[in-house]
Amino acid sequence: MIYSTVLKAALLAAAAQAAVIPSSSPSGLRVRQIGNGQDVVTWDKYSFYVDGERVMIYSGEVHPFRNPVQDLHLDILQKVKALGFNAVSVYIHWGLVEYERGKFNWDGVFDLQPFFDAAKAAGLWVIVRPGPYINGESTGGGLPGWGVRVEGQWRNSNANYTAAWEPYISSVGKIIAKNQITKGGPVILTQPENEYSAFMYPDGSLNPDEDLLYEKQLLDAFADAGIEVPTFCNDAWIGGHFLSVDVYGYDNYPAGFDCLNPITSWPDPPDYFYSSHNDVAPNTPNLIAEFQGGSFDSWGGTTFEQCYKDLGPEMVRVYNKNTYASATHLLNIYMMYGGTNWGHLSHPGGYSSYDYAAAIAEDRTLREKYYELKLQANFLMVSPAYLTSVPVDVRNLATNGSNITITELWDEVGKNQRFYILRQTKVQEFTNSKFKVDVQTSAGQITVPQLGNAVYSLPAQDSKILITDYPAGPVDILYSTLEVLTWKVIDGKTVIILYGNTGESGETAILTKTSYKVDVRSGKSSTVSSKQTSTSLTLQFVVGEQTVVALGDDILLYVVDRVNAYNFWVPDVNLKKDLPVIIKAGYLLRTATFSGNTLALTGDTNGTTVFEVIAPKSVQAYTWNGGSLDVSLTRWETQEGRYRTKTPRVDMPDLARVKWKYINSLPEISGNYDDSKWVTADNTYTPNPTKPTTPVILYASDYGFHSGNILWRGHFTASGGENLFNLTIQGGNAFGYSIWDNDKYLGSFAGSAVPSADNGSYVLTEWIKGSSHVITILQDHMGLEQSWFGGQENFKLSRGLSDYSFGGATPILKHWKVTGNLGGEKFVDWARGGLNEGGLFAVRKGYHLPGLDDSLWASKSPLKGVTGPGVEFYRATFDLNIPDGVDYPMSVDIGSSATLALRVEIYVNGWQFGKYIGNIGPQKSFPVPQGILNYKGENTIALSLWSLEDNGAALESIDLVLRSQLEGGVGTVKNSVAPDFEERPGAY
Numbered sequence: 001m002i003y004s005t006v007l008k009a010a011l012l013a014a015a016a017q018a019a020v021i022p023s024s025s026p027s028g029l030r031v032r033q034i035g036n037g038q039d040v041v042t043w044d045k046y047s048f049y050v051d052g053e054r055v056m057i058y059s060g061e062v063h064p065f066r067n068p069v070q071d072l073h074l075d076i077l078q079k080v081k082a083l084g085f086n087a088v089s090v091y092i093h094w095g096l097v098e099y100e101r102g103k104f105n106w107d108g109v110f111d112l113q114p115f116f117d118a119a120k121a122a123g124l125w126v127i128v129r130p131g132p133y134i135n136g137e138s139t140g141g142g143l144p145g146w147g148v149r150v151e152g153q154w155r156n157s158n159a160n161y162t163a164a165w166e167p168y169i170s171s172v173g174k175i176i177a178k179n180q181i182t183k184g185g186p187v188i189l190t191q192p193e194n195e196y197s198a199f200m201y202p203d204g205s206l207n208p209d210e211d212l213l214y215e216k217q218l219l220d221a222f223a224d225a226g227i228e229v230p231t232f233c234n235d236a237w238i239g240g241h242f243l244s245v246d247v248y249g250y251d252n253y254p255a256g257f258d259c260l261n262p263i264t265s266w267p268d269p270p271d272y273f274y275s276s277h278n279d280v281a282p283n284t285p286n287l288i289a290e291f292q293g294g295s296f297d298s299w300g301g302t303t304f305e306q307c308y309k310d311l312g313p314e315m316v317r318v319y320n321k322n323t324y325a326s327a328t329h330l331l332n333i334y335m336m337y338g339g340t341n342w343g344h345l346s347h348p349g350g351y352s353s354y355d356y357a358a359a360i361a362e363d364r365t366l367r368e369k370y371y372e373l374k375l376q377a378n379f380l381m382v383s384p385a386y387l388t389s390v391p392v393d394v395r396n397l398a399t400n401g402s403n404i405t406i407t408e409l410w411d412e413v414g415k416n417q418r419f420y421i422l423r424q425t426k427v428q429e430f431t432n433s434k435f436k437v438d439v440q441t442s443a444g445q446i447t448v449p450q451l452g453n454a455v456y457s458l459p460a461q462d463s464k465i466l467i468t469d470y471p472a473g474p475v476d477i478l479y480s481t482l483e484v485l486t487w488k489v490i491d492g493k494t495v496i497i498l499y500g501n502t503g504e505s506g507e508t509a510i511l512t513k514t515s516y517k518v519d520v521r522s523g524k525s526s527t528v529s530s531k532q533t534s535t536s537l538t539l540q541f542v543v544g545e546q547t548v549v550a551l552g553d554d555i556l557l558y559v560v561d562r563v564n565a566y567n568f569w570v571p572d573v574n575l576k577k578d579l580p581v582i583i584k585a586g587y588l589l590r591t592a593t594f595s596g597n598t599l600a601l602t603g604d605t606n607g608t609t610v611f612e613v614i615a616p617k618s619v620q621a622y623t624w625n626g627g628s629l630d631v632s633l634t635r636w637e638t639q640e641g642r643y644r645t646k647t648p649r650v651d652m653p654d655l656a657r658v659k660w661k662y663i664n665s666l667p668e669i670s671g672n673y674d675d676s677k678w679v680t681a682d683n684t685y686t687p688n689p690t691k692p693t694t695p696v697i698l699y700a701s702d703y704g705f706h707s708g709n710i711l712w713r714g715h716f717t718a719s720g721g722e723n724l725f726n727l728t729i730q731g732g733n734a735f736g737y738s739i740w741d742n743d744k745y746l747g748s749f750a751g752s753a754v755p756s757a758d759n760g761s762y763v764l765t766e767w768i769k770g771s772s773h774v775i776t777i778l779q780d781h782m783g784l785e786q787s788w789f790g791g792q793e794n795f796k797l798s799r800g801l802s803d804y805s806f807g808g809a810t811p812i813l814k815h816w817k818v819t820g821n822l823g824g825e826k827f828v829d830w831a832r833g834g835l836n837e838g839g840l841f842a843v844r845k846g847y848h849l850p851g852l853d854d855s856l857w858a859s860k861s862p863l864k865g866v867t868g869p870g871v872e873f874y875r876a877t878f879d880l881n882i883p884d885g886v887d888y889p890m891s892v893d894i895g896s897s898a899t900l901a902l903r904v905e906i907y908v909n910g911w912q913f914g915k916y917i918g919n920i921g922p923q924k925s926f927p928v929p930q931g932i933l934n935y936k937g938e939n940t941i942a943l944s945l946w947s948l949e950d951n952g953a954a955l956e957s958i959d960l961v962l963r964s965q966l967e968g969g970v971g972t973v974k975n976s977v978a979p980d981f982e983e984r985p986g987a988y
């Protein structure tokens with residue numbers, strides 16, 4: 001996903017390209033391309049085929065590296081599958097798995113195999129996007145910290161860079177290769193690089209040319225690793241870059257990223273991208289590699305709850321449907337589940353949560369947007385003609401004072417069906433528009449709705465799909481102004497689920513010569529009217545909760561309002577499509593398995609759930625999460641049951657009252673502190689393109705430190721009379737630092753949302769000639785910058801001092817010392833990875849880990865806090881005993897006065913799961929998943945409290961919060977395995 005600053009330019013470029021529709025669309029024969037010697041995943045100009053079957057690929061972006069609990073992947077993936085989606089797309093973060101150059105960590109939480117296995121178990125294909133560059137609001141954009149020391153341009157064919165990425169692509173490529181669909185795995189597509197769309201010369205000016213050699217090197221490296229499934233690209237806009245991949249694709253974020261001004265900031269949807277796509281890639285499907293699923297947020301931002309107000313279900317209705325108007329046949333939603341920037345994974349523009357206001361929240365609960373996506377995906381999955389349909393007309397229909405844009409798609413291959421996508425021309429239209437529509441059908445042009453005085457009704461921020469000549473199995477729907485959720489032929493009866501907005505009238509006509517009695521079995525018969533002719537039956541409904549109409553034994557029509565539509569699920573029974581079932585259930589239906597005569601359903605509930613099962617008669621019994629589900633026959637011959645959710649009460653620890661222990665975590669400022677074991681910062685040359693003025697290099701990454709907190713100690717002998725210390729220091733957006741002269745506090749820079757550097761000046765006293773002074777600087781490291789442009793070296797922007805000087809006199813420099821996490825790139829904790837730890841004393845010692853005997857530490861609560869400037873480290877333990885069979889997501893919520901400069905890193909059982917900055921915010925609630933939290937036994941929480949205040953700082957609140965209580969869940973979740981505390985030899 002791209003920078004918002006770049007986005008504007010991209011949007012403008014895209015808008016400029018949204019050209020007019022070609023006057024006549026070429027029909028042409030289907031040509032199946034054979035990709036790379038395999039014939040499992042192929043394509044033609046309309047869509048992909050998998051195993052010879054033409055498919056809509058509807059995918060959600062999920063980042064395995066943002067969820068370090070392997071057993072929870074299945075939870076997310078089942079939720080994606082339950083949408084009616086058939087794929088997930090993943091990034092892989094190079095910097096995380098090759099933290100030390102040449103040493104790959106594919107173990108434990110970094111092992112990709114459990115994710116691939118879970119995708120297969122859930123019945124999803126996987127699209128893999130391993131980089132080398134990914135962006136993704138992640139530290140370095142996926143590039144490794146050691147890369148900062150590799151000279152020259154990155155993301156082009158510079159040989160130094162080639163040597164850096166080749167081992168990674170070879171390593172990850174082999175893992176991907178053995179999980180390809182051609183080898184029995186789930187991987188169907190791969191994407192080299194990321195938004196390779198804008199490029200730079202070494203001097204930072206824009207280079208108009210992409211690096212074609214680099215692209216070839218990447219494709220060759222993918223092939224050399226054994227990757228044979230097709231490759232695609234994600235141009236940041238339809239700019240025609242990286243056309244050497246098999247299938248061209250692009251990204252699109254139409255609603256923008258303005259979380260402060262919900263909806264009023266939305267731009268009008270572009271007419272459509274189809275013609276631009278056609279200009280660039282006429283022989284391949286229209287592929288949107290990333291489509292807006294939410295938004296990022298940054299330090300000092302609005303929170304994701306606020307972003308969701310802008311980017312909720314309305315966004316999915318307006319903008320996703322606009323991609324269908326562009327005949328998009330691979331659509332990937334970024335993000336479907338964002339997860340957590342645990343262990344310092346974020347770039348400086350983001351914080352610990354990567355919730356993204358996505359359909360599946362960071363705590364894995366489902367938002368309303370999820371259910372809206374489900375309605376749309378299910379429709380597309382039962383509408384094969386959509387896959388060969390292209391836009392043929394777009395018009396602005398203005399009747400009754402309404403400006404409505406209608407895109408007409410026509411099935412070029414079947415030459416019968418049409419799809420009309422209707423939306424408000426102006427997204428800022430805030431009235432409900434009422435009008436009639438002329439549609440083309442096999443029975444000629446018809447103005448719909450036809451019966452009575454009814455009108456078509458389109459609310460503000462809505463969009464609808466109107467169909468004509470649509471076959472639902474044997475039933476020919478002439479047209480429907482109600483939207484189709486799904487249909488199935490079950491025991492010879494065609495069941496069609498239609499939906500609309502509450503209270504509106506909707507009209508559906510079927511072509512039939514049979515004279516049916518319109519038998520309203522459920523709902524008010526007064527809400528249904530009809531007209532039968534010798535060739536058709538037209539039905540009109542006032543949409544209510546649920547109306548069921550039987551037309552003989554042939555057809556069962558459900559008309560439901562949106563909220564009730566949300567409750568319908570269409571599972572692939574036994575992961576196949578051979579047993580047609582439609583199930584109304586509650587919060588989540590995960591799986592359906594048929595064996596013997598029993599249909600076993602699993603899923604999650606909250607509150608009382610009404611089930612309705614529409615299934616063949618071969619199903620005689622039902623189970624729900626292994627227990628029996630009592631059902632009874634409805635008046636329309638489906639099965640109905642009720643389930644009362646059991647969510648047992650649990651005892652939650654009171655973190656404000658548990659027994660907290662603490663130690664000082666800044667021994668560095670006491671007079672006798674010995675830093676001889678620290679790294680001596682004595683480099684006089686930096687490969688960094690930005691050269692400092694300091695006598696020795698004081699860039700943290702030059703010494704292997706890339707995360708958390710960094711400490712610098714400059715040892716000087718006074719010349720006498722030094723009275724000022726000036727420095728230029730960089731840490732990334734929202735960073736801060738504190739500075740001491742021996743044990744004397746000089747001051748702090750508390751930071752604010754944007755500044756990533758500071759020029760500071762601090763008054764010195766008592767620098768008597770010959771006296772020894774140590775300048776200690778504790779600084780925050782907010783992550784490495786991203787390098788969005790090809791050839792750009794932005795990720796090398798330094799963390800540390802680029803300049804310092806003294807006023808009054810110049811002392812003699814003895815040496816500088818530096819530390820970040822213990823061991824730097826040769827980090828200690830293989831299980832939690834190189835980024836998890838920072839450079840604070842307590843963390844270097846491993847005191848954030850469980851199992852430490854802290855009985856000799858003094859007692860103090862973080863609510864008492866630090867009395868002056870400085871850092872203290874707090875630990876507490878608490879027990880959890882959460883029963884099986886439920887999903888109870890939790891978060892650690894902390895708060896302090898918004899004016900207080902306080903920085904906190906939160907460690908749960910040794911895993912860094914939160915970075916809190918009191919005076920900048922906005923995040924105060926830090927979800928911690930089961931598996932990091934031990935739900936059956938002891939937990940250790942550790943906090944570093946860094947007060948940048950003269951008068952100290954403390955938390956006002958700390959709680960472990962139960963965020964939701966669901967019965968069901970994914971099943972057993974094993975705790976992520978990682979070592980307990982052990983004395984660290986050589987730790988300082």
Ligand SMILES: *[C@@H]1O[C@H](CO)[C@@H](O)[C@H](O)[C@H]1NC(C)=O
Nearest residue numbers: 150151152153158159160687
């Ligand atoms: C590649 O790295 C070497 C050694 O660090 C350096 O001398 C050379 O200038 C680099 N090449 C480029 C193109 O930057």
Ligand SMILES: *[C@@H]1O[C@H](CO)[C@@H](O)[C@H](O)[C@H]1NC(C)=O
Nearest residue numbers: 398400401402403425426429
């Ligand atoms: C519809 O569009 C026309 C032309 O852009 C404009 O003059 C008119 O005011 C619009 N009507 C409404 C109701 O927005």
